[in-house]
Amino acid sequence: MPNVTTSVEDADLRVLGIETSCDETAAAVVAGDRRILAERLLSQLAEHQPYGGIVPEIAARAHLDHLDRLIEEAMAEAGLGFADLHGVAATGGPGLIGGLMVGMTMAKAIAAVHGLPLLAVNHLEGHALSARLTDGTAFPYLLLLVSGGHCQLVIVEAVGRYRRLGTTIDDAIGECFDKAAKMLGLGYPGGPAVERAAADGDAARFALPRPLKGRPGCDFSFSGLKTAVRHTIEALPPGRLSHQDVADLCASFQAAVADSLEDRCGNAIKIFRDRHPEANSLVVAGGVAANGYLRTRLSRLAKASGLDLVAPPQALCTDNAAMIAWAGIERLRAGLTDELDFAAKPRWPLGAAELES
Amino acid sequence: MERGHAEALIPMVTRVMAEAGLRYAQLDRIAVTVGPGAFTGLRIGLAAARGLAIAAGIPVSGVTTLEALAHGADAGLRSGRPVLAVIDAKRADVYAQLFDPGLRPLSQPQSLLPDELPATLADPGRPMLLVGDGASRAAPALIAAGLELEVASESQTPDPAVVAMLAAGRTDADQRSAVPLYLRPPQATRPAHGGRLRP
Numbered sequence: 001m002p003n004v005t006t007s008v009e010d011a012d013l014r015v016l017g018i019e020t021s022c023d024e025t026a027a028a029v030v031a032g033d034r035r036i037l038a039e040r041l042l043s044q045l046a047e048h049q050p051y052g053g054i055v056p057e058i059a060a061r062a063h064l065d066h067l068d069r070l071i072e073e074a075m076a077e078a079g080l081g082f083a084d085l086h087g088v089a090a091t092g093g094p095g096l097i098g099g100l101m102v103g104m105t106m107a108k109a110i111a112a113v114h115g116l117p118l119l120a121v122n123h124l125e126g127h128a129l130s131a132r133l134t135d136g137t138a139f140p141y142l143l144l145l146v147s148g149g150h151c152q153l154v155i156v157e158a159v160g161r162y163r164r165l166g167t168t169i170d171d172a173i174g175e176c177f178d179k180a181a182k183m184l185g186l187g188y189p190g191g192p193a194v195e196r197a198a199a200d201g202d203a204a205r206f207a208l209p210r211p212l213k214g215r216p217g218c219d220f221s222f223s224g225l226k227t228a229v230r231h232t233i234e235a236l237p238p239g240r241l242s243h244q245d246v247a248d249l250c251a252s253f254q255a256a257v258a259d260s261l262e263d264r265c266g267n268a269i270k271i272f273r274d275r276h277p278e279a280n281s282l283v284v285a286g287g288v289a290a291n292g293y294l295r296t297r298l299s300r301l302a303k304a305s306g307l308d309l310v311a312p313p314q315a316l317c318t319d320n321a322a323m324i325a326w327a328g329i330e331r332l333r334a335g336l337t338d339e340l341d342f343a344a345k346p347r348w349p350l351g352a353a354e355l356e357s
Numbered sequence: 358m359e360r361g362h363a364e365a366l367i368p369m370v371t372r373v374m375a376e377a378g379l380r381y382a383q384l385d386r387i388a389v390t391v392g393p394g395a396f397t398g399l400r401i402g403l404a405a406a407r408g409l410a411i412a413a414g415i416p417v418s419g420v421t422t423l424e425a426l427a428h429g430a431d432a433g434l435r436s437g438r439p440v441l442a443v444i445d446a447k448r449a450d451v452y453a454q455l456f457d458p459g460l461r462p463l464s465q466p467q468s469l470l471p472d473e474l475p476a477t478l479a480d481p482g483r484p485m486l487l488v489g490d491g492a493s494r495a496a497p498a499l500i501a502a503g504l505e506l507e508v509a510s511e512s513q514t515p516d517p518a519v520v521a522m523l524a525a526g527r528t529d530a531d532q533r534s535a536v537p538l539y540l541r542p543p544q545a546t547r548p549a550h551g552g553r554l555r556p
Binding site for chain 2: 050051052055057058060061064065067068071072082097098101102103104105106107108109110112113114182183184185187230233234239240241339340341342343344
């Protein structure tokens with residue numbers, strides 16, 4: 001195994017990051033002084049759209065078709081040769097195994113040729129550390145990770161030290177947005193479509209459940225809310241849904257999600273403040289963090305609790321390779337490198353669970 | 358190997374390079390099997406080959422598994438016979454391609470049911486040599502159709518040395534030639550009305 005370069009100044013570290021865990025093929029080069037030197041991202045949205053969701057085999061094929069070109073373009077834009085890098089980072093999980101294997105294998109090949117350290121990054125860790133790339137947020141902080149595949153509350157204490165306070169006991173929040181959008185005929189992905197439709201809606205028109213609200217703990221649940229949306233649609237008068245019906249239902253749905261998130265985050269904030277009275281950041285990351293309404297609600301909650309809300313810009317909230325490269329830099333500094341026989345993991349929880357029921 | 362390609366492959370490449378006493382920069386080209394075969398395995402090989410190629414700044418050439426099998430058959434055993442390369446697709450079908458005694462292709466790589474083989478492949482008019490891990494699945498249907506054949510039990514899987522030799526003879530080496538040969542579209546069904554409850 002190559003030695004971790006210690007002679008290089010931290011700011012001069014250069015790491016290539018590769019992300020292929022879901023439906024975005026991405027490569028980025030990031031420097032130790034938090035500069036994103038280059039970034040290439042290809043969304044497979046159009047290829048999956050007709051199926052109303054991500055088809056794993058289509059995703060795996062597309063990753064292989066484009067990844068080498070995206071890496072070459074990112075390296076050229078960064079003005080670097082592979083030999084100028086100090087490490088190669090790739091998402092090692094969790095995610096769709098076909099895509100993970102493509103990205104991880106290409107990363108290993110590049111690392112092998114140039115004798116560079118390999119950094120197998122947990123995708124969730126990529127999201128968890130992205131606020132340190134964009135805002136230089138200091139440890140510890142409370143993280144709300146909300147995406148198509150995940151919904152977790154985690155105390156981020158240090159690189160590799162994550163205390164999970166709660167997670168979803170059924171569906172991820174983004175999945176719930178996608179299902180609601182699908183039932184309403186708004187297309188895929190659901191998040192942006194629901195947010196747009198909700199803008200003209202009356203959030204008070206439909207009484208939807210606020211899952212787990214008022215209950216102790218920090219877990220989430222969204223499958224009941226999903227079912228309630230279905231029942232609400234079925235109870236509307238027959239025929240095509242009116243524009244207003246769709247708008248009102250989207251607004252009511254978003255408000256229910258926000259109320260539930262706010263309640264669960266409130267419990268997590270109490271625990272976090274107890275343990276770390278000196279800390280002052282609530283970080284929100286993941287694709288769902290791109291939702292403006294939810295951001296506003298969370299920002300209000302953070303303020304009321306004396307915390308700053310840190311939300312990376314949208315392009316760094318959704319899946320991207322810069323966060324993987326950055327997590328690679330953080331891991332490289334901590335000496336946490338991986339062997340070339342690393343096995344990608346479709347399931348890979350971030351940190352140990354605490355408090356979960 | 359059924360599983361474990363993704364873990365084993367790159368460490369194996371580094372050991373082979375060490376044994377050959379070469380640096381990557383001393384290679385002229387990377388050769389890789391493009392299929393047909395198991396989709397995940399093909400992608401691991403191709404991702405590795407393309408990664409090695411961009412990192413070393415050298416071209417990559419694709420070789421089909423079927424031609425590698427045909428060329429891997431012992432010349433003495435072939436002795437002027439046409440060669441049918443057959444790979445078990447691990448489903449109802451097999452992947453097959455027929456070559457003349459000079460190993461020039463007489464058919465395209467195809468995904469076929471064993472029973473479809475006799476009608477689909479032009480009868481080469483003389484006894485054939487069957488190679489590949491699908492040979493034993495293909496043989497009964499061919500024999501039933503009156504074709505003469507022998508199964509080469511030694512040539513079961515493509516030999517990487519043959520893959521490298523075939524690629525060494527190529528002049529068209531570039532990244533675009535190393536594209537996967539799946540022969541089957543991805544399995545996916547479109548939901549009715551895109552999943553909406555009120556079409």
